[in-house]
Amino acid sequence: MSKRILQRLGVILVLxxxxxxxxxxxxxxxxxxxxxxxxxxxxxxxIQLVLRVKTSDxxxxxxxxxxxxxxxxxxxxxxxxxxxxxxxxxxxxxIGVDPTKGSDFRRILTEVHPxxxxxxxxxxxxxxxxxxxxxxxxxxQSVAQAISTIxxxxxALGVTEPTxxxxxxxxxxxxxxxxxxxxxxxxxxxxxxxxxxxxxxLVEGTGPLPSKEAALQQYGGILPANLEIxxxxxxxxxxxxxxxxxxxxxxxxxxxxxxxxxxxxEYQHPAISFxxxxxxxxxxxxxxxxxxxxxxxxxxxxxxxxxxxxxxKITDQGQITGGTGGYSPKDAEDLALxxxxxxxxxxxxxxxxxxxxxxxxxxxxxxxxxxSLVALGAVLAFxxxxxxxxxxxxxxAMFLNLIVLLGAMAYLGATLTLPGIAGVILTIGVGIDxxxxxxxxxxxxxxxxxxxxxxxxxxxxxxxxxLVDTHLAALISAAFLFQFGTGxxxxxxxxxxxxxxxxxxTAVFVSRTLFEIVLTRxxxxxSISI
Amino acid sequence: MIELFSGIKVDWIGKRQIFFxxxxxxxxxxxxxxxxxxKFEYGVxxxxxxxxxxxxxxxxxxxxxxxxxxxKSGATHSQIQQLKDVAGNxxxxxxxxxxxxxxxxxxxxxxxxxxxxxxxxFGVPKSGDRILSSEYVGPSVxxxxxxxxxxxxxxxLGGILVYIGxxxxxxxxxxxxxxxxxxxxVTLGIFSLFHKEINLTVIAALLxxxxxxxxxxxxxxxxxxxxxxxxxxxxxxxxxxxxxxxTLSRTIxxxxxxxxxxxxxxxxxxxxxxxxxxxxxxxxxxxxYSSIAVASPLVLIYTKFRGRGxxxxxxxxxxxxxxKAR
Numbered sequence: 001m002s003k004r005i006l007q008r009l010g011v012i013l014v015l016x017x018x019x020x021x022x023x024x025x026x027x028x029x030x031x032x033x034x035x036x037x038x039x040x041x042x043x044x045x046x047i048q049l050v051l052r053v054k055t056s057d058x059x060x061x062x063x064x065x066x067x068x069x070x071x072x073x074x075x076x077x078x079x080x081x082x083x084x085x086x087x088x089x090x091x092x093x094x095i096g097v098d099p100t101k102g103s104d105f106r107r108i109l110t111e112v113h114p115x116x117x118x119x120x121x122x123x124x125x126x127x128x129x130x131x132x133x134x135x136x137x138x139x140x141q142s143v144a145q146a147i148s149t150i151x152x153x154x155x156a157l158g159v160t161e162p163t164x165x166x167x168x169x170x171x172x173x174x175x176x177x178x179x180x181x182x183x184x185x186x187x188x189x190x191x192x193x194x195x196x197x198x199x200x201x202l203v204e205g206t207g208p209l210p211s212k213e214a215a216l217q218q219y220g221g222i223l224p225a226n227l228e229i230x231x232x233x234x235x236x237x238x239x240x241x242x243x244x245x246x247x248x249x250x251x252x253x254x255x256x257x258x259x260x261x262x263x264x265x266e267y268q269h270p271a272i273s274f275x276x277x278x279x280x281x282x283x284x285x286x287x288x289x290x291x292x293x294x295x296x297x298x299x300x301x302x303x304x305x306x307x308x309x310x311x312x313k314i315t316d317q318g319q320i321t322g323g324t325g326g327y328s329p330k331d332a333e334d335l336a337l338x339x340x341x342x343x344x345x346x347x348x349x350x351x352x353x354x355x356x357x358x359x360x361x362x363x364x365x366x367x368x369x370x371x372s373l374v375a376l377g378a379v380l381a382f383x384x385x386x387x388x389x390x391x392x393x394x395x396x397a398m399f400l401n402l403i404v405l406l407g408a409m410a411y412l413g414a415t416l417t418l419p420g421i422a423g424v425i426l427t428i429g430v431g432i433d434x435x436x437x438x439x440x441x442x443x444x445x446x447x448x449x450x451x452x453x454x455x456x457x458x459x460x461x462x463x464x465x466x467l468v469d470t471h472l473a474a475l476i477s478a479a480f481l482f483q484f485g486t487g488x489x490x491x492x493x494x495x496x497x498x499x500x501x502x503x504x505x506t507a508v509f510v511s512r513t514l515f516e517i518v519l520t521r522x523x524x525x526x527s528i529s530i
Numbered sequence: 531m532i533e534l535f536s537g538i539k540v541d542w543i544g545k546r547q548i549f550f551x552x553x554x555x556x557x558x559x560x561x562x563x564x565x566x567x568x569k570f571e572y573g574v575x576x577x578x579x580x581x582x583x584x585x586x587x588x589x590x591x592x593x594x595x596x597x598x599x600x601x602k603s604g605a606t607h608s609q610i611q612q613l614k615d616v617a618g619n620x621x622x623x624x625x626x627x628x629x630x631x632x633x634x635x636x637x638x639x640x641x642x643x644x645x646x647x648x649x650x651x652f653g654v655p656k657s658g659d660r661i662l663s664s665e666y667v668g669p670s671v672x673x674x675x676x677x678x679x680x681x682x683x684x685x686x687l688g689g690i691l692v693y694i695g696x697x698x699x700x701x702x703x704x705x706x707x708x709x710x711x712x713x714x715x716v717t718l719g720i721f722s723l724f725h726k727e728i729n730l731t732v733i734a735a736l737l738x739x740x741x742x743x744x745x746x747x748x749x750x751x752x753x754x755x756x757x758x759x760x761x762x763x764x765x766x767x768x769x770x771x772x773x774x775x776x777t778l779s780r781t782i783x784x785x786x787x788x789x790x791x792x793x794x795x796x797x798x799x800x801x802x803x804x805x806x807x808x809x810x811x812x813x814x815x816x817x818x819y820s821s822i823a824v825a826s827p828l829v830l831i832y833t834k835f836r837g838r839g840x841x842x843x844x845x846x847x848x849x850x851x852x853x854k855a856r
Contacts, residue, residue: 186642350638351671355664367800374798375791382787418803419731425795426738429788436787437749440780466752469697470745476689477741481734484682489734496738
């Protein structure tokens with residue numbers, strides 16, 4: 001055999017061994033294959049979630065914080081403002097600004113909060129709005145923070161190999177989460193979704209009221225802008241939740257939390273104790289000292305958990321009790337976890353949830369493998385009968401194609417999904433097509449009277465152009481599929497794409513080398529079996 | 531050599547009236563079915579909502595009992611149906627489409643509601659899980675996905691048009707794209723006719739078919755291009771016919787073999803991927819048909835329309851000749 005053929009054989013051998021090693025290790029084993037080929041959720045079972053971060057929550061919180069900060073600032077300079085109200089998520093009014101201190105007010109604004117603009121002034125009311133660029137930045141930050149908080153919580157759960165990532169462009173507010181093999185979707189959903197925002201606010205009044213209407217009645221039907229009505233976990237006699245009227249701002253939030261852990265309340269029920277950081281402790285000290293005798297509402301996710309009376313100054317410790325029954329141990333543990341990992345900067349909505357049970361996953365794998373083997377068998381049977389010995393050529397090329405495909409997928413870390421298995425089956429079809437094209441051309445050349453060697457040569461040359469055309473067309477649509485598809489469909493596009501590329505190699509390079517080996521063993525003028 | 535298709539000399543182009551009639555018939559049947567139903571049957575990823583597949587151990591409760599249990603829990607208007615596998619066997623599995631509770635606009639809690647209701651009424655299943663699979667898609671996502679699907683299909687067709695237009699002539703590109711477009715419409719019509727759901731993977735199948743069915747068309751056009759170089763004197767009609775006949779064996783063989791592979795997927799690939807496989811099976815048959823019966827005649831019609839003497843074919847000046855006797 002000529003040196004050229006030996007070289008080509010060498011290349012083929014190296015590529016084959018490399019591919020086998022990549023997807024099944026050395027020595028090849030099923031264990032290794034399971035590790036190296038990453039299975040999609042539709043094959044191994046698990047949960048996939050697409051979450052939407054309601055970034056407007058974060059903007060609202062930012063506005064509230066700015067109001068607080070400005071209040072402190074202007075107090076230092078003795079500027080009076082009668083009232084502050086948030087009008088939109090990104091807008092608030094400073095009403096009754098001291099007319100003589102107008103320019104000072106603006107100066108403070110530009111110095112301390114340059115990200116805000118005064119968009120209008122009516123009389124002594126200033127309307128301020130968050131700048132566009134800053135708003136966009138805060139939204140992006142809240143998504144990033146949500147991802148990091150959720151990651152903390154998920155990692156604390158001990159789920160194997162979760163995927164948590166932003167979905168789409170960097171300005172997207174969607175998060176993609178994948179948990180392979182999770183059994184309890186309800187718990188997962190709860191852990192991820194609860195904002196776990198802890199707030200401590202002063203109660204206006206002496207206790208809970210039976211309903212929202214009763215509360216409004218106290219204020220003549222219109223609630224003052226600096227107060228809000230929050231539902232409580234306590235229920236009145238008829239079963240509807242009671243409400244508290246609390247001061248909107250001026251309290252402590254979960255941002256000031258340093259730690260949270262499970263403890264026991266005075267009835268020995270599970271409760272959660274929390275501690276505040278230095279800055280939070282200082283503010284809390286001031287708040288409690290100035291309001292002894294009043295009630296402090298402990299609020300979790302906008303529901304009042306309890307409202308104990310402030311008996312003395314408290315600085316950095318507090319406890320959340322679960323009412324008369326206390327929390328169940330598991331709930332207490334989960335809540336402490338959520339508080340520790342940080343509050344979500346915004347609430348989370350579920351856009352998509354896909355759950356595949358493990359049984360279905362294994363069934364799908366079985367079905368996929370069966371279909372692949374039947375397809376392979378049918379195609380090989382035909383090709384061996386119709387093209388006789390050359391059919392072996394096609395069979396070898398086909399097997400190598402599949403091996404290279406699997407090796408490439410393992411190398412790229414591509415995920416194999418059920419549509420991906422369909423992609424493999426389609427690759428079998430396309431692969432055999434390429435061989436048929438070549439073989440039919442060879443037959444045509446032989447019929448026209450050419451000898452075996454030149455028939456093979458011309459056919460490969462001529463068919464190569466056709467193969468490039470057909471493969472490129474299929475690659476174009478595979479590329480669009482990859483762009484447009486999500487999850488399972490992407491898996492299909494990837495296997496199709498890789499399969500087409502590896503097919504170009506095996507159909508041309510490998511088949512041709514095999515033919516040339518056969519030809520060198522023949523006398524000139526001898527025919528080949530095709 | 532075993533030869534299945536040698537020496538075939540069918541006048542394909544001459545029979546184009548029959549083929550157009552067949553195509554129009556298929557399209558019309560599909561359209562009627564669509565109009566009757568009002569819209570496509572979308573899978574949950576296009577519709578939005580919650581679809582669950584649940585399992586019951588033996589003894590499997592009758593479907594009315596299940597419906598009662600769901601109604602009691604507030605999950606009224608849910609649709610329940612028995613699930614059979616590809617071979618038609620029933621194994622205690624049901625598909626539930628959640629209709630939402632009375633006061634909920636957000637169906638993401640549906641899974642919990644249904645699971646609790648079923649476990650309360652029938653107990654937790656001992657062997658295996660209750661939930662085989664569950665798919666919830668929020669309302670805004672479905673719409674978004676539909677428009678993306680249409681866009682992807684159009685872009686794919688456009689890409690093919692450009693590609694073939696550059697490799698051959700623009701008329702060939704146009705004819706090929708028209709043929710593929712025809713294939714897509716016929717496939718969608720047949721889907722509607724057979725009550726098959728159109729979901730994301732089905733769209734993936736259609737997009738794949740766009741790339742694949744163009745294959746046969748390219749093989750034929752490739753031969754046409756070769757023949758035009760050699761046979762400068764002959765008229766376009768006979769060249770088209772001969773090209774089809776010459777490539778017939780490879781067209782039928784390649785399509786037939788790929789058909790075998792996707793048929794295997796349809797029969798053995800399991801229930802989840804069945805609609806995808808169905809799309810592929812139909813698509814390949816229609817795709818092969820359209821390469822012969824739609825794409826090539828279109829080239830001829832366009833050439834005739836442009837008038838004799840117009841240089842439409844690559845590197846050839848068409849000679850005005852009377853039609854050859856068949």
